[in-house]
Amino acid sequence: xxxxxxIYTPHDSRPTTPQERAATMPAWEAYGAELRRRKAYIDAxxxxxxxxxxxxxxxxxxxxxxxxxxAETKEWLGGYYIIDCASLDAAIEAAAMCPAAKYGxxxxxxxxxx
Amino acid sequence: xGRSKFARLSRCNDVASIERSFRDxxxxxxxxxxxxxxxxxxxxxxxxxxxxxxxxxxxxxxxPKHASAWILTTARHRAIDKLRRERRGRExxxxxxxxxxxxxxxDPFAEDREMNVIPDDRLGLxxxxxxxxxxxxxxxxxxxxxxxxxxxxxxxxxxxxxxATIAQRLVRVKRKIRDAAIPLDVPAPERLPERLADVxxxxxxxxxxxxxxxxxxxxxxxDLCDEAIxxxxxxxxxxxxxxxxxxxxxxxxxHHSRRDARSDSDERLIPLAEQDRKLWxxxxxxxxxxxxxxxxxxxxxxxxxxxxxxAAEHARARELGRVDWERIAELYTHLAAIAPSPIxxxxxxxxxxxxxxxxxxxxxxxxxxxxxxxxxxxxxVARADFLRRLGREAEARDAYAAALALTQxxxxxxxxxxxxLEAGASVTPRDDERDGx
Numbered sequence: 001x002x003x004x005x006x007i008y009t010p011h012d013s014r015p016t017t018p019q020e021r022a023a024t025m026p027a028w029e030a031y032g033a034e035l036r037r038r039k040a041y042i043d044a045x046x047x048x049x050x051x052x053x054x055x056x057x058x059x060x061x062x063x064x065x066x067x068x069x070x071a072e073t074k075e076w077l078g079g080y081y082i083i084d085c086a087s088l089d090a091a092i093e094a095a096a097m098c099p100a101a102k103y104g105x106x107x108x109x110x111x112x113x114x
Numbered sequence: 115x116g117r118s119k120f121a122r123l124s125r126c127n128d129v130a131s132i133e134r135s136f137r138d139x140x141x142x143x144x145x146x147x148x149x150x151x152x153x154x155x156x157x158x159x160x161x162x163x164x165x166x167x168x169x170x171x172x173x174x175x176x177x178p179k180h181a182s183a184w185i186l187t188t189a190r191h192r193a194i195d196k197l198r199r200e201r202r203g204r205e206x207x208x209x210x211x212x213x214x215x216x217x218x219x220x221d222p223f224a225e226d227r228e229m230n231v232i233p234d235d236r237l238g239l240x241x242x243x244x245x246x247x248x249x250x251x252x253x254x255x256x257x258x259x260x261x262x263x264x265x266x267x268x269x270x271x272x273x274x275x276x277x278a279t280i281a282q283r284l285v286r287v288k289r290k291i292r293d294a295a296i297p298l299d300v301p302a303p304e305r306l307p308e309r310l311a312d313v314x315x316x317x318x319x320x321x322x323x324x325x326x327x328x329x330x331x332x333x334x335x336x337d338l339c340d341e342a343i344x345x346x347x348x349x350x351x352x353x354x355x356x357x358x359x360x361x362x363x364x365x366x367x368x369h370h371s372r373r374d375a376r377s378d379s380d381e382r383l384i385p386l387a388e389q390d391r392k393l394w395x396x397x398x399x400x401x402x403x404x405x406x407x408x409x410x411x412x413x414x415x416x417x418x419x420x421x422x423x424x425a426a427e428h429a430r431a432r433e434l435g436r437v438d439w440e441r442i443a444e445l446y447t448h449l450a451a452i453a454p455s456p457i458x459x460x461x462x463x464x465x466x467x468x469x470x471x472x473x474x475x476x477x478x479x480x481x482x483x484x485x486x487x488x489x490x491x492x493x494x495v496a497r498a499d500f501l502r503r504l505g506r507e508a509e510a511r512d513a514y515a516a517a518l519a520l521t522q523x524x525x526x527x528x529x530x531x532x533x534x535l536e537a538g539a540s541v542t543p544r545d546d547e548r549d550g551x
Contacts (some may be wrong), residue, residue: 005369076498087297089305110294113202 002042002084002111003091008075009104014049027099035083040094046079075104080109139182140184141261149298151208154242154260156193164189176220211536237301237352239287240345244313245296253316254323255280261348264334272335273323310353314362314418317346318402321366326523333398339370350405357412360405361419367402368425370393377467383529391432399429417453420445421455426520456486464496472503500536510537 015021023044050070057064078100085091088108095106140161148157153336164185172176178184194211197203245258258264258272270277290296301309315456346363353359375393377383384390406426408421424445431437446462467475479497487493498513514534521527 039300086295087299088245088294090303092247108294112293 002082002088002113003088004109004111005081005083005091005095005098005099006077006107006109007079007098007104008107009078009100010075013048013100014078018108023050024099029101031097035081040083040090040107041086042082042084044081045080047077050076066087078104091107117324137355139185140263141236141239142234143186143189144260145184145239145298146186147193147264148241148242148260149235150190151206152295152298153288153292154239154298155285155292157189158260160189160196161185161191161192167192183476203461206290207515211497211537217230232285233300234352236348238297240313240352241300242291242296244316245291246309246312247294247296248287248290250319252283253312254319255283256287257316257345258320259284260343261345264341268334271332272338274335310356311350312344314358317342318362318366318418320345321369325369329354339366339373342366343370355412358408358416358418361416361422363410363423364402365418365425367405368422371398371402371429377525381525381528382532383525385529386428388531394432402426402429410447415452415501417449418451420482422448424449439465443469456482456500457490457492460487460490460493460496464499467496467500467503472500476500476504489520490528491517494520495533498533498537507537 003105015024017081032041032044050068053068053070055066055069081094083091083094085094088110093099095108098106100106117473122544141162141447144154144157147160148154151160162342167188168181169187172178190210197207197210230445239260240257242254243260248256255269258269259266265274266281267277270280273280277451291298298305320338324336324340324342327335327338343366344355344367345362346359350359350363371394372386372389372424374395375384375389377393402422403426406419406422407454411421424442427438427442427445443462443465446458450458450462462479463475463482466478476497479493479500482493492515494513498510498517501507501510501513511534514530514537518527518530
């Protein structure tokens with residue numbers, strides 16, 4: 001069973017300086033290594049800030065492209081993991097180990113098998 | 115399988131044996147098949163199909179020796195056939211077809227020789243139904259549906275919500291269990307304590323819903339207490355080493371023992387202190403005491419055991435003729451330490467009020483964060499009672515009025531109105547309470 005872990009974090013929690021970023025890296029690397037050790041890791045990536053987001057629609061053949069959306073809520077989607085687990089319980093264990101679980105929230109969503 | 119489905123089947127002339135099969139084993143058959151399929155809805159459908167086949171064949175060909183195993187086998191074949199017809203179900207169908215099944219249960223308590231041929235998977239189903247990833251209302255409905263065998267209509271009636279709401283809730287929750295792959299299994303040992311607490315909490319919520327019901331309510335609503343006790347017995351039987359489960363069962367039994375003393379012939383609520391203790395159910399109390407003794411052999415003392423110990427003090431007081439409020443206050447202090455809640459603090463204040471006088475009780479009540487109990491009417495009732503005992507009648511009446519404004523329950527309202535009248539009528543406090551002792 002595959003799950004996506006959607007990582008929501010508060011706006012102000014993202015590191016701003018290279019030093020700050022470097023300080024957070026070991027925890028994320030250890031997390032990725034643990035997922036690989038459990039043979040759960042499939043894919044992962046951080047997302048650029050919402051200020052870089054563009055929204056595209058092509059309803060009824062008419063294309064519209066707009067700036068945003070900008071996160072209006074307290075937390076925003078900052079990245080994702082795709083993992084392979086035996087059950088939701090295993091996915092919850094994996095989500096709880098994520099460094100961002102300590103200050104943000106992790107949404108666990110099953111992928112639909114096609 | 116719900117009782118309503120049974121109603122449709124009851125035309126069968128072999129009704130008695132099918133009925134037995136339903137009542138005793140439906141929950142177990144469902145649990146086993148749902149675990150195999152990872153899908154409660156599909157398991158329910160397959161088991162219903164199997165009962166329809168039984169209805170057609172048993173009267174003609176005779177009753178099988180192991181009726182439950184027969185139902186489960188037939189249901190499994192139905193489920194496999196159905197999966198094979200689905201594009202994405204084939205792989206699952208072959209896995210299911212290859213599953214060895216029919217190994218004798220190792221359950222030493224199983225009395226039903228028929229059920230010995232199939233395992234008891236109800237524990238796993240219970241943990242799935244009470245999974246923290248499900249909404250609390252959905253947990254309650256699903257537990258009653260799958261393990262209690264209540265129909266959608268019965269659950270709706272019991273919880274005073276439209277049956278369409280319950281039906282929708284059940285469909286959604288069963289699909290989440292399937293789609294998110296919530297395991298129909300006992301959780302890993304390191305998660306067991308918190309997951310067991312979730313199961314206990316659902317069972318206790320079911321009990322409390324029944325406990326709040328009055329005689330004016332529907333029978334199914336009042337029967338929720340019996341259903342919660344029955345399910346907790348199943349849990350205690352499947353997890354015989356868990357003291358908190360024994361504590362929960364004892365707690366329910368202590369409360370349940372007072373059911374005939376809790377209201378008068380006019381449906382008016384009678385508070386614990388004013389109940390005719392002769393009406394308490396001795397058998398239930400004795401059984402609760404026995405569970406408490408069993409629980410005490412284990413080292414761990416959790417919140418249900420402590421609450422049961424408090425209830426036990428009341429039950430005991432009936433023989434001794436007086437309640438040991440000091441001991442009860444002490445137990446609440448202990449409970450507040452391991453399971454802090456403003457309601458526990460309130461109960462502690464009430465116990466202190468009886469043990470050490472209304473002045474101390476009121477002080478303990480004032481020490482609780484007022485916002486936490488702002489909309490909880492028993493807090494105002496407790497305050498009113500302290501004030502009345504202190505001779506502060508006008509303030510007491512205000513507190514009763516505040517409590518009244520917060521409760522819809524007709525029985526409670528009648529009780530509070532009577533109390534308010536009393537507070538207005540009695541001008542002088544009792545001598546022994548004037549000084550706040």
